[in-house]
Amino acid sequence: MKTAHKTRSEMIAETRAKLIAAGRKAFATVGYTNASMDDFTAEAGLTRGALYHHFGDKKGLFESVLAQIDQEMSSRLDAISAKAKTRWQGFLDENIGYVEMALEPEIQRIVLRDGPAVLGDPAQWPNANACISAITRNLAALKEEGVIRDIDPEAMARLISGASLYAAQWIANSDDPGATSKKAVKAFRGLMEGLLVDGKRAS
Amino acid sequence: MKTAHKTRSEMIAETRAKLIAAGRKAFATVGYTNASMDDFTAEAGLTRGALYHHFGDKKGLFESVLAQIDQEMSSRLDAISAKAKTRWQGFLDENIGYVEMALEPEIQRIVLRDGPAVLGDPAQWPNANACISAITRNLAALKEEGVIRDIDPEAMARLISGASLYAAQWIANSDDPGATSKKAVKAFRGLMEGLLVDGKRAS
DNA sequence: TAATTGACATACGTAGCGTATGCAATTATT
């Protein structure tokens, strides 16, 4: 007969997972500074003792939460670009996907707002922001293939993700998200088409 | 004989100014959360009592500090665009000026890093809206003059200011702000040139 | 079965925020 108990390492993993989940929820809803460690650890049936043991401090847990979210975003974006027929199309789709993810409150709060304030520049995060590096790789490849003009991929990736983020927030806060979304996506496409080499431009 | 004393309202204004100055300095050097109200009010020869009286709470003082900095940035940007020969050049200079301000540590810390975490989405700040409408007007005029392609001015203004803001944050958080700034400005120029009608493009 | 490790809880000290209250100086009232 098998033991009904879980093995010790399973228990530990479960505790870590519970803490990450509880922290993630608290960070997303009330923000990093307003999230009380006593409160959300209790909500997970634990205490701050467990948190300090596994993550060192509040910031340490936040890093783990961020890493988890980052990974999820990354795989979602990969799935989007994998579907596209051309690299250029995949690039466009991926960015629009990013805009849509930036609409999610959890991502807005944890990744885009509190993240930089707590941990500094996303590029220096332990799991370097996967989204930006994905855009960077795409731009580099597109440049290599002669599809877009000669620009610095990383710098352009930053500008583009900033534009996406702002577009998302504009949409999120607008009275008519549907209509605003249409305008934003069209303008975004226009901005991106400006990167194409002359021969490939439509307008 | 005239009284050596200042009038009461002058004293009050002076107190407010002292608090704003002390807070600004503390926020700039150690950051919002690490700035102890007891410490920096004492440094101004006052107590937290004065702060609560005038600004309600720590966040209230932060808003006032931010408003002051915003105003300074705004007038600097006006001065920049006033100097330009053409509207297009003024448009470029103003945006690049904004990106370059991100090199200043005080702006880095207060406006770009702590600001969003403490007060929320920068797009909703009063000054950001003023900035966006300025860009929108510029874009509309440039379109009218046939300098740039046919795009929705407001939507594009949002994207551009998002790109600028993100570029600024990238610079603010980078290890070598000088070098990063160069890359960012160049990429930004490239992105903007994509908006020009075909005949006016250099690349 | 005795010893040891380690996962997690408990207990304590401290810093910092917000509020309630106090006071003194200015302004208003008669």
Added chain:
DNA sequence: AATAATTGCATACGCTACGTATGTCAATTA
């Protein structure tokens, strides 16, 4: 001019939340 009302700011207090130091019990190992 004398008293009353206002208010700018300080003082005092309680509370929350963080970090550390220590305790404890289960699981592993010898």
